[in-house]
Amino acid sequence: MSLSVNIKKNPGDFELDIAFESKDGVLGFLGASGSGKSMTLRCIAGIEKPDEGSIVLDGVTLFDSEKHINLPPQERHVGYLFQNFALFPNMTVRKNILCGLYNEKDIVKKKKISDDMITMLGLQDLEDHYPSQLSGGQQQRAAVARILVNNPNLLLLDEPFSALDSFLREQMQAQLLDVLRIFNKKAILVTHSRDEAYQLCSNLALLDNGHILRIGGTKELFADPESRRGAILTGCKNIVDARKTGENEVEVPAWGVRFITAKPVRDGLKAIGIRAHYFNPKAAANHYPVFFVEEIEEPFAWVITFAFSTQKKNSAPIWWRIPKDRKTDVLPKELGVAPKNILLLYE
Amino acid sequence: MPTLAGVASLEQIFRKQSSFRSCLYALLEMRVTLNMIQTCKSTIENKSLKQRITTMKKPISLLTAAIMAAACLTGCSSAGNPTAATAAIDTAAAAAATTASAAATTVAATTAEPVELIVFAAASMTETLNEIGSMYTAAHPNVTLTFNFDSSGTLKTQIQEGASCDLFISAGQKQMNQMDKTSDAAVNTEGLDLVLQGTRVNLLENKVVLVVPKSNPKNIKCFDDMAAGLNDGSILMAMGNSDVPVGQYTQKILTYYKLDEATLASAGVLSYGTNVKEVTTQVSQGTVDCGVVYYTDALSAGLTNVAEATRDMCGQAIYPAALINTTAHKDQAQAFLNYLKTDEAMTIFKNAGFNAVA
Amino acid sequence: MDWYPLYNSLRIAAISGVIVFFTGIFAAYYVARLPRLIKGVLDVLLTLPLVLPPTVVGFFLILMLGPNHPVGNWFLNVFNIKLVMTWYSGVFAAAVVSFPLMYRTARGAFESFDETLAFSGQTLGLPNTYIFWRIRMPACRQGILAGAVLAFARALGEYGATSMIAGYIPGRTATISTTVYQLWRTDNSDLAFKWVVVNLVISAVVLLAVNMLEKKKPERWSY
16 A cells, blocks of 8 residues: 655644655654544544645545645545544444444445454454443454454554553554554554554654654654654653764753763754663763762662762753663662664654 | 602602702602601501591691792792693602501692502593593692503403502493492492492593495495394404403494394304404504404594494493592592593594594 | 313424434534534524524514515515414424524534544544444434423423414313413413423323433453
8 A cells, every 4th residue: 555645734833744654553742642543534634724735645636736636534444543442332233343334335244244353353352332331442453343344455443452451451462463454455544642653653743743754664663753842752751951972972051961872962962862661880981970969769660860079060860761670779870871762752 | 658650750850950959859759768668668557547647647748838939949040940840849749748558538629638540441541541540630730630441341351450449431331330239239240349429420422433444355335244244154343252342342233234243253254352453453563354343443443434333233432431439539539530521522522433422 | 171272392302303303413513523612602692592582583583484574585485484373383492492502502412522533443444424324423322312201391381482483272282281370371371380280290101211221331441
């Protein structure tokens, strides 16, 4: 499949300016609330209309402002899973799923497809229940079933797990992955959880304030976000202004230290980022004396905030996260970080 | 209790006069307000108004003296504005005299204590009585006339339910009979005794006429046409219901033509109005083919009248007038009633289409 | 006892109810989608009969439908149909005064409807009419039903405008309310009271029926 999106929309004082191309697999949209993720999905589905631009899916133009093409949602064959699942409350599960087969005229075929889907998603005993009688996970499975029987060309999933508790969430994430693989559906998944993005999405687009910061393979993006906003979105806790001092060296004025980096440093470096769990008392390079500020206990890890001895007085403390079983009673005198774990941020 | 008119006129005084006079009138106003409060209190405390007034006679005479003094002052200093002065005195007197109303005894009209007369009259007399009323109050400035115009049936009900009324002029004998103890029990079914014996007179005569809309679509030219049309169901006629005086006369006309009202009603050829205005409106709007109203109604609504009912058809349409026996102003009310019979008043009535009773 | 007023009142209220049901829903659905300025103006116009005294409404109706006025005149000349002083004039009056009740209640119901249900239906390929009648309306069922009942009750009890535009012609345009007034005015209070009781019984039956129809399903949050 190929999806090509290039749209602009200006509702009020928010500016949406999205342009990307996507091939197979699950594309993730990762961004903070209000960064335009849902609105982009709605534009692709046809529920909202961009001010200008074009959307082309598998060679079919869904929207083109210049050619005045704007297909209604019914004709786009784009499935949309809402955050609240949007099951029709006045219909049973079976009836809901049959709604997805509305355009299928053959009754026998209809029954077969819906029965198969119900079985596949484990909804066998729930067919005659109403949505209000289902649990969150069951509702989601019913909603997914309904979309899948509709056989869309593209699946849009709008924060599908945020309505579920964390235990259920992990289960459902695994299930969804299976389902997507079995049915070979291309999808765009909107999320604000980086764990979800990392787990489920082969490609990732980082959204900030209505435009895409970066788009690329998920692992590459996490390894090298290239921007401060991107680093924040991918969960980097320690971001600090820095400047290039050599081909593989950077200086952090606020910390009063210099680091050697594995990747070559380009001109125009603005900051560096170091993930909290990458600090290491046994690091061979980049180690400096530190003193500790505070210890915060998490269920399975310790977060210890510290500062380098040469750190400026008014600068923020640095976060270091270690699993509980690795913490020693006596805290180390020096901490370092491996050169390959230093994120070079250019924006 | 002072009427809204009285309070408003106080305001007028306050604004029109100079500061010295304003002070004087302000004092009056204070006095009046105090009187009002005391009257209220006494009513609540169940003392009779008369009792209350007797005890206040002294302050009232003082008050009257003050008004006289003020009147003189006004008369002296605003020589170039006599009408304003008279009006000021008028209104001041009316406003200040609210509590004195019950204490009036034999007082000559012109110099007398102020009086408010409440007259209930049939709606068909609205314009004429208003005109005659202003003529009367111009000549008798101490009298304030308050009119209540409505259908005679409604008025009778109101009086029966205890509304204050000094003089009642009905558009038909039925309503007056229903309140007169000397009437037949068959008519005065509730055995009411509200008419002040000896005051009842037949004041006016009205004619019953057949009216048609401007275009006269059914080409009705006389009562015979009307009867024929009702009989064969080809026309729709508006008439007052049995509670409306002219409706009662219409019933008589139907009987004269040997038409059964109930049959006509179920045939759907009769449109009933609860007062004469409904009938005239339906005819002038053209939503019915003809209607039966008084000549005066037809005149004031600008309707074409095509025929006049004869005495054989429905008798005479007499407007009786009488004082109500709960009146507290018997003499003033009688004086006004007498005025209504004078040539001066009759001219106004005749212009509207009424006649004196032959 | 002549039962025509009962038959007439019920007939008028039923017809008016049906008219107002569809026009009210139609208006509620489309007005919500208009740009703000037009929406505001239309909203005021469509709600006006609710706050105007019925006699004012009746006056305006005569001004339009009377035989001396544009619309009434045209109907009379072209179709030879009288628009006033007939039983169906009562339908005009009842429909106009009860329309705002249906309209506002339906508006409220539609505005509290979760639009994602409609969107989801669209992406599944369901036609818009299907979405309107099978998803939106059932979801707004309570509000729509309440509006319909209010409108029916208002139409049943209409007096002011009806009396002006339909008058009181026994056996033709008499309704329960105009009959009660006429009977009372012509010293027929006993019969008037009988009609009052009839009216009370009808209203009670209607409300009971509505309460029974509204079977509330147990609302449970997902667990």
